[in-house]
Amino acid sequence: MGRAEERRARQRGGRRAAPPTRSSGTAAPTRPAGPASVGTVEGGPVEGGRAAARRAAKGKAGRAAAGAGKGKDGKSFIRRLFTWKKIVGGFLGVCLLGMGAFVVLYMMIDIPKGNADATLQSNVYKYSDGSLLTRDGKRNREIVPLSKVPKSVQKTFVAAENKTFYKDNGIDLKGTARGLLNTLSGKGAQGGSTITQQYVKNYYLTQNQTVSRKLKELVISLKLDREKSKDYILAGYINTSYYGRGAYGIQAAAQAYYRVDAEKLSVRQGAYLAALLQAPNQYDWAIASDTGRRLVQARWNYVLDNMVGQGWLDKAERDKMTFPKPKAPKAAPGMDGQVGYLVNAANNQLAKQLVAQGSADNVNDALNLVDAGGWTITLNIDKKKQTALEKAAKSQLTSKLDPKKRSVDADVQAGAVSVNPKTGAVVAMYGGKSYYQHYRNNATRVDYQPASTFKPVILAAAFDEAAQTQTGKPITANTMYDGTSKRPVVDKGVKVGFAPQNEDDHDYGPITVQTAMNYSVNSVFAQMGVDVGMDKVLKVASRLGMDTADLKAVPAQTLGTMGASPLQMAGVYATLDNHGKKVTPSIIKSVENSRRTVDLPNPIGGQVIDRNAADSVTSVLTGVVDDGTAKISVRDNANRDGRKVAGKTGTSDENRSAWFSGYTPDLVTSVGLFGESKKNGAQVSMYKAGGYPRVNGGGFPAQIWAAYMFGVSQTGLKFDLETDQGAAVQPTYTPTVSQTPTQTPSQTPSSQAPTSQSPSQTPTQTPTQTPTQTPTQTPTQTPTGTPTNGNIDNPLNPNGRP
Numbered sequence: 001m002g003r004a005e006e007r008r009a010r011q012r013g014g015r016r017a018a019p020p021t022r023s024s025g026t027a028a029p030t031r032p033a034g035p036a037s038v039g040t041v042e043g044g045p046v047e048g049g050r051a052a053a054r055r056a057a058k059g060k061a062g063r064a065a066a067g068a069g070k071g072k073d074g075k076s077f078i079r080r081l082f083t084w085k086k087i088v089g090g091f092l093g094v095c096l097l098g099m100g101a102f103v104v105l106y107m108m109i110d111i112p113k114g115n116a117d118a119t120l121q122s123n124v125y126k127y128s129d130g131s132l133l134t135r136d137g138k139r140n141r142e143i144v145p146l147s148k149v150p151k152s153v154q155k156t157f158v159a160a161e162n163k164t165f166y167k168d169n170g171i172d173l174k175g176t177a178r179g180l181l182n183t184l185s186g187k188g189a190q191g192g193s194t195i196t197q198q199y200v201k202n203y204y205l206t207q208n209q210t211v212s213r214k215l216k217e218l219v220i221s222l223k224l225d226r227e228k229s230k231d232y233i234l235a236g237y238i239n240t241s242y243y244g245r246g247a248y249g250i251q252a253a254a255q256a257y258y259r260v261d262a263e264k265l266s267v268r269q270g271a272y273l274a275a276l277l278q279a280p281n282q283y284d285w286a287i288a289s290d291t292g293r294r295l296v297q298a299r300w301n302y303v304l305d306n307m308v309g310q311g312w313l314d315k316a317e318r319d320k321m322t323f324p325k326p327k328a329p330k331a332a333p334g335m336d337g338q339v340g341y342l343v344n345a346a347n348n349q350l351a352k353q354l355v356a357q358g359s360a361d362n363v364n365d366a367l368n369l370v371d372a373g374g375w376t377i378t379l380n381i382d383k384k385k386q387t388a389l390e391k392a393a394k395s396q397l398t399s400k401l402d403p404k405k406r407s408v409d410a411d412v413q414a415g416a417v418s419v420n421p422k423t424g425a426v427v428a429m430y431g432g433k434s435y436y437q438h439y440r441n442n443a444t445r446v447d448y449q450p451a452s453t454f455k456p457v458i459l460a461a462a463f464d465e466a467a468q469t470q471t472g473k474p475i476t477a478n479t480m481y482d483g484t485s486k487r488p489v490v491d492k493g494v495k496v497g498f499a500p501q502n503e504d505d506h507d508y509g510p511i512t513v514q515t516a517m518n519y520s521v522n523s524v525f526a527q528m529g530v531d532v533g534m535d536k537v538l539k540v541a542s543r544l545g546m547d548t549a550d551l552k553a554v555p556a557q558t559l560g561t562m563g564a565s566p567l568q569m570a571g572v573y574a575t576l577d578n579h580g581k582k583v584t585p586s587i588i589k590s591v592e593n594s595r596r597t598v599d600l601p602n603p604i605g606g607q608v609i610d611r612n613a614a615d616s617v618t619s620v621l622t623g624v625v626d627d628g629t630a631k632i633s634v635r636d637n638a639n640r641d642g643r644k645v646a647g648k649t650g651t652s653d654e655n656r657s658a659w660f661s662g663y664t665p666d667l668v669t670s671v672g673l674f675g676e677s678k679k680n681g682a683q684v685s686m687y688k689a690g691g692y693p694r695v696n697g698g699g700f701p702a703q704i705w706a707a708y709m710f711g712v713s714q715t716g717l718k719f720d721l722e723t724d725q726g727a728a729v730q731p732t733y734t735p736t737v738s739q740t741p742t743q744t745p746s747q748t749p750s751s752q753a754p755t756s757q758s759p760s761q762t763p764t765q766t767p768t769q770t771p772t773q774t775p776t777q778t779p780t781q782t783p784t785g786t787p788t789n790g791n792i793d794n795p796l797n798p799n800g801r802p
Contacts, residue, residue, distance in 0.1 A: 122135045122136050122139075122373055123135070123136045123370070123373055123374070123375040123376075123377065124375070124376045124377070125342070125343055125346065125377050125378075125379060126376070126377070126378045126379065127378075127379060127381055127382070127383045127386075128378065128379060128380050128381055128382055128383075128425070128427070128589055129382075129383065130378065131383065133339065133342065133343075133379065133381070134334040134335065134339050134343065135334060136246070136334070136335075136343065136373070139248055139373070140246045140247050140248060140252045140256070141239075141247075141248035141249045141251075141252050142249060142251040142252055143239050143249060143251075144239065144249070144250065144251045144262050144263075145235065146231050146234060146235040146238075148261075148262055148263045149238065149250060149262050149263065149265070150263065150265060150267075150270070152267045152270070152312070152313070153262075153265045153266075153267060153269075153270030154234060154238075155307055155310075155312045155313075156267060156270040156271045156273070156274040156303055156304075156307065157195070157234070157237070157238055157270075157274045157277075158195065158234070159271075159274070159303050159304075159306035159307045159310060159312065160271070160274035160275060160277065160278075160299075160302070160303045160306070161194075161195050161198065161274070161277070162194045162195040162196075163306055163309075163310060164194075165194065165195050165196075165230065165234070166230055168194060168196075168225075169222065169225050169226075170194060170196035170197070170221040170222055170224060170225025170226075170233075171194060171196070171197060171218055171221045171222055171225075172193060172194050172197070193217075194221070195233065195234065195237050196221045196224060196225055196233050196237075197217050197218075197221045198237060198241075199224075199233055199236050199237040199240065200217050200220045200221050200224060201217055202237075202240050202241065203236060203240050204220055205217055205220070238250045239251075241277050242277075242280055242368055242371055243256070243257075243273060243276050243277065243280050244256075244276060244280030244281055244283070244284045245257070245280075245284060245329050246371070250262045250265075250273065253273050253276070254269070254273070256329065256330070257269075257272070257273065257326035257327065258324070258326060258327060259327055259330075266324070267304075267307075267313065267321070268321050268322070268323075268324040269324050271300050271303040271304050271307075272296070272300055272323075272324055272326065274303050275296055275299035275300045275302075275303055276296070278299060279292075279295075279296075279364045280364070280367075280368075281363075281364060281367050282295070282296075282364065283295065283296035283299070284326075284329075285325055285326050286326070286328055286329050286439050287439050287440055289447075297323055300323060304318050304321060305318075328439075329436075329439060331436050335435055335436075336434060336435060336436055337390075337434055337435065338386065338390060338429070338430065338431060338434075338435065339435065340431075340435025340436070340439075341429060341430075341431025341432065341435055341441045341443065342379060342381060342429060342431075342587070344441060345426075345429060345431075345441060345443070345444055345587050346377050346379055346587050346588055347367065347370050347371075348363075348367075348444075349586065349587055349588050350366075350370055350375070350377065350588060350591060350598065351363050351366035351367045351369075351370055352366070353598055353599075353600065353601075354366040354369060354370075354596075354598065356601075357598070357599060359596060359598075369596075374593055374594060374595065375591065375592070375593050376591070376592040376593070377588060377590075377591055377592075378588070378589045378590045378591075379426075379587055379588060379589060380420075380423075380425035380426050380427060380586060380587055380588065380589045381426065381427060381428060381429065381587065382427040382428060384712070385418060385427045385428040385708075385712050386427075386428045386429070388428070388708055388711050388712050389416060389418060389428040389429075389430050389669075389708050390430060391707075391708075392704050392705075392707035392708035392711075393414055393416065393430050393704055395707060396700060396703040396704045396707050397412070397414055397673075397690075397700050397703075397704055398414075398433055400690050400691075400700075401689070401690060406688060406689065406690075406691065408675075408684075408685075408686060408687065408688055408689045409689055409690065410678045411675050411676055411677055411678055411684050411686065411689070412673060412674075412675065412686055412689050412690075412695075413432060413438065413442050413673070413674045413675075413676045414430065414432065414433075414442060414671070414672070414673050414674075414700075414704070415430060415431060415432065415441070415442025415443040415444075415445065415565070415566045415671075415672050415674070416428075416429070416430040416443060416566055416669060416670065416671040416672070416704065416705075416708075417429050417430075417443050417565075417566045417567045417570040417585065417669070417670055418570070418667060418668065418669040418708070418712075419570045419571065419574045419583065419585045419667075419668045419669070420574075420666070420667065420668075421574040421575075421577040421578040421583055421663065421666070421667070421668050422578065422604075422666075423603065423604065424574070424583045424584055424585055424586050424602075424603020424604050425585075425586060425589070425603070426567075426570075426585045426586060426587040427667075428669075428708075429443045429567075429587065430442075430443060431443045431444070442566070442672070442674060443565065443566050443567055444565050444566075444567050445565055445674075446547070446563040446564055446565045446568065447563050447683070448563060448564075448652070448656065448657040448672065448674045448683070449559075449560050449561055449562065449563065449564070449652040449653070449656070449657055450560045450562070450564040450569055450650055450652075450657075450659060450661075450672075451559065451560040451650035451651055451652040451653075451657060451658075451659060451697070452520040452522075452559075452560060452648060452649060452650035452651065452659075452697070453560060453569055453648050453649070453650035453659045453660075453661045453670075453697070454541075454557075454558070454559075454560030454562075454564075454650070455517060455520065455525050455558075455560070455648060455650075456517075456572075456573075456576065456617050456620075456621060456648055457537065457540060457541045457544060457546070457572065458525050458528055458529050458532065458537055458558055459513070459517065459525075459528070459616075459617050459620060460540055460544065460576065460609055460613055460614065460617045461532050461536055461537045461539075461540035461541075462475040462528060462531070462532045463475070463609075463610070463612070463613035463616050463617065464540060464609040464610050464613040465532055465533070465536050465540075467528075467531055467532040467533070467536075468531065469481075469531050470490060470491075470492070470493075470527075470531060475513065475528065475531065475532070476513065476725050477512065477513050477514045477616065477619070477620050477725040478512050478513065478514065478725065479512065479513050480510050480511070480512060481510070481511060481512075481513060481516060481521075481523075481524040481527060481528070482509070482510060482523065482524075482527075483502070483507070483508030483509055483510070483511040483515075483516060483521045483523055483524050484507050484508070484509065484523060485501050485502040485505045485506055485507050485508075485522075485523060486499045486500070486501050486502075486505070486523070487499060487523045487527070489526050489527050489530050489555050490527070490530070491530045496530060496555055498526060498554075498555040498556060499523075500522040500523055500526045500556075500558075500559060501522065501523075502521055502522050502523055503520065503522070503651070508521055508523075508524075511524065513528070513620070514620055514623050515623075517620050517621070517623060517624060517628070517648075518623045518624050518627050518628030518629070519628055519629065520628075520629060520648075520649065520650070522558075522559060525558050526555055526558045526559070528558070529555055529557070529558035530555055533553075534553035534554060534555060534557060534558075535553040537553070537557070537558075538551055538553050538557065540609060541572075543582070543608035543609065544571070544572045544575050544576075544582075544608060544609070545568055545571035545572045545575060545582070545583070545584065546562070546564060546568055546572060547563075547564075547568065548562065559653075560650060560652070561653075565672075566661075566670040566671065566672045567585055567670075569659070569661045569670040569672075570585055570661070570668055570669065570670040571583055571584060571585045572661075573647075573661050573662070573663050573668050573670060574663070574668040575608060575609075575614070576614050576617050576618055576621075576646075576663075577618065577646075577663045577665070577668050578604070578614075579611045579614050579615060579720075579722075580607050580608060580609040580610060580611045580613065580614035580615075581604060581605065581606065581607055581608070582604070582605030582606060582607075582608045583603060583604060583605075584601075584603045584604075584605065585603065586600070586603040588600060611722055612722050612723055615719075615721040615722050615723040616721075616723040616725050618646045618719055618721060618723075619646075619719075619721055619723045619725065620725075621646035621647055621648055621662070622644065622645065622646045622719075624646075624647055624648050624649065625645045625646065625647055625662070628649075629649040629696070629697065629698040630647055630649055630660065630662070630697075630698045630702050631698075632698070633660075633698055633699065633702035633703045633705075633706055634647065634660075634662070634702055634705070634706050637706045637710060639706070639707075639710035639711065640706070640710055641710065641715050642715060642716070643664050643709075643710065643713060643715055643717070644664060644665060644717065644718055644719050645662055645663070645664055645709075646662060646663055646719070647660060647661060647662020647663065647702075647705070648660070648661055648662065648697075649696065649697030649698045649701070649702060650697045651694070651695075651696045651697050654685045655675070655685045655686050655687050655694050655695060656674070656675045656683050656684065656685055656686065657672060657673065657674050657675065658672070658673045658686065658695045658696055658697045658699065658700065658701050659671065659672045659673070659697045659701055660697045660698065660701035660702040660704075660705045662702075662705060662709075664709060664713040664714070664717065665714075665717040665718060665719050665720070666713055666714050666717055667709060667712065667713045667714075669705055669708060669709055671701040671702075671704045671705045672701065673686065673695060673700055673701055675689075
């Protein structure tokens with residue numbers, strides 16, 4: 001073979017072994033032909049090249065099938081989109097953008113002047129006719145330099161609010177981020193701000209929880225921390241904060257709580273003032289609930305323990321410290337008598353509305369907004385009715401109490417609320433003898449039992465739910481029940497383990513629901529509550545205006561063992577008077593503020609119970625006045641002048657509270673008396689108060705009610721009732737026992753008050769029905785349960801009914 005042929009052979013072998021790649025457009029490189037390759041041109045290697053080409057083609061097809069949906073490099077779209085480089089780059093880009101935006105904000109936002117909220121104004125309170133009730137006076141504030149506050153007291157505030165205050169740069173990034181997230185997600189406020197941030201919020205900004213406000217707070221705090229000293233910031237913080245009792249700043253707070261100047265405060269006292277800042281109204285020892293007192297003591301301990309942890313207080317010295325109870329509040333101008341109660345009640349209602357409409361995150365923040373001033377609040381209080389209620393309380397109660405003769409007289413507290421059932425307006429309120437003498441408002445307190453004034457709620461539930469007795473008979477005013485004292489309550493033939501005693505353990509035997517209401521028979525309403533279903537009773541109570549959210553549906557609730565206030569009970573009875581349309585009592589008529597708009601809800605709501613049910617209860621409650629426990633104080637009152645009245649008395653266990661809640665067609669008033677120890681505020685009995693063995697609802701409460709109501713309510717009005725039952729309608733039959741008694745009953749039931757003597761005439765009607773139960777003893781009285789003595793009409797007598 002010549003050289004030319006060898007060259008052509010090498011060329012042919014190279015092309016076959018490595019054919020050009022069409023996809024790339026270039027030929028695969030060939031290995032230089034050496035001696036070994038010359039001898040293999042026409043042998044196996046040529047065929048091997050063809051096999052390799054075929055295998056390459058198959059592999060390429062397989063890879064093409066396996067790589068469907070992938071890019072040219074074989075990677076999926078998602079993997080190509082989210083590479084580590086892109087993720088890290090994107091994160092760094094966002095960080096750079098955020099940093100850039102923050103730099104821009106930092107350059108654009110300057111430390112502003114103190115905002116309008118920092119320049120505190122007086123609030124103006126007016127009667128419903130627009131005349132002045134009071135101003136809250138000039139701001140109780142005196143700015144003091146930090147040098148006049150002991151170093152140890154300064155540290156109590158740092159320990160309470162921001163332990164890293166002296167080391168941080170004025171902001172808490174983690175807390176601020178958490179607050180921003182909560183704001184964006186609608187979860188409300190979140191703690192974690194530094195003292196610098198709180199000072200900026202209080203003095204330069206507002207309390208509004210918005211993203212823009214939080215960002216401004218962050219920037220201003222950083223700038224303030226760079227431009228001002230820590231002492232400057234701390235001084236501003238403790239001098240601008242609100243401590244309760246109308247005190248702004250540490251000097252005013254020191255005087256308000258301990259009657260000393262700020263420079264004389266001890267560490268113990270400073271720790272209490274520092275603890276107050278978390279919730280000044282809730283933690284004020286003079287008005288705090290038991291829960292509030294526990295919380296503030298826990299907060300006080302937290303402050304001192306933090307001081308020990310930071311090395312600012314010796315542990316041995318801390319262990320010796322006891323809680324420094326503050327002194328009672330001292331008088332403030334224009335708040336004496338009932339004014340302080342009215343102002344505080346209005347402030348609390350306004351604060352709740354601010355929270356409801358989103359102007360504040362919680363009641364404490366909202367009260368701070370109210371206390372900041374600038375409000376003109378017109379109350380629904382009618383000047384004439386307010387004066388009349390105060391006079392009634394004085395003439396019928398306080399003037400008759402003499403603590404020098406009877407120590408128990410010093411423990412008697414009274415509260416009352418009067419409401420227009422057509423508008424929901426609180427037209428008068430009595431919170432106690434004087435705001436300066438007793439700071440807790442007895443008209444709004446909810447820590448005493450309403451007792452038998454709860455029985456109309458049970459009856460309302462029975463009517464509204466069309467409930468039946470255990471034997472399947474509809475519950476009406478004339479339904480017969482067993483009024484035996486300590487009668488076991490039965491549910492579907494099984495005793496439920498509850499057998500309440502009637503007042504004075506009196507046995508009434510078979511009686512109508514009407515008579516049971518007249519004489520407040522516990523055994524009857526305990527059974528009725530089970531017949532209706534206690535869960536349904538509590539639901540109706542809630543719809544009528546009582547707070548039953550945390551109550552258990554147990555038969556014991558039929559005795560009114562939950563807590564309630566005269567304000568709540570006035571709302572319940574106003575809803576009954578308003579034919580079942582919800583009445584939510586409102587002390588505020590209108591609110592004006594230059595910086596905020598407040599939309600007040602309508603006190604009159606929708607139908608919460610059927611009108612016939614509400615009117616039937618009203619009809620039954622007229623019997624309590626005309627034939628029951630309120631006869632002497634109300635029915636026989638010389639000033640009644642023909643007024644139509646419905647109401648209910650109540651006396652709680654151990655005589656710790658006594659009530660009368662009642663209404664005429666145009667006005668509702670609830671009066672409560674509460675036994676509160678003058679020494680420690682504990683609930684105590686009122687036995688022998690005023691010189692009487694027991695204070696019953698038909699006594700002082702009903703007397704206050706009548707003296708007030710018969711002087712201000714209209715005459716000549718009638719209840720517009722849609723009902724076919726109750727005391728307003730005479731029964732169509734006279735019930736008798738189902739067994740022939742050994743003695744003929746001396747009297748048949750009627751709507752008249754029972755007496756201990758037999759009637760002078762023989763009954764003209766033959767009974768058409770019999771009671772569902774037979775008495776276990778031979779009756780010696782009428783089925784209505786004629787008492788064994790002639791003193792039951794006197795509500796002040798120890799044998800009177802509740």
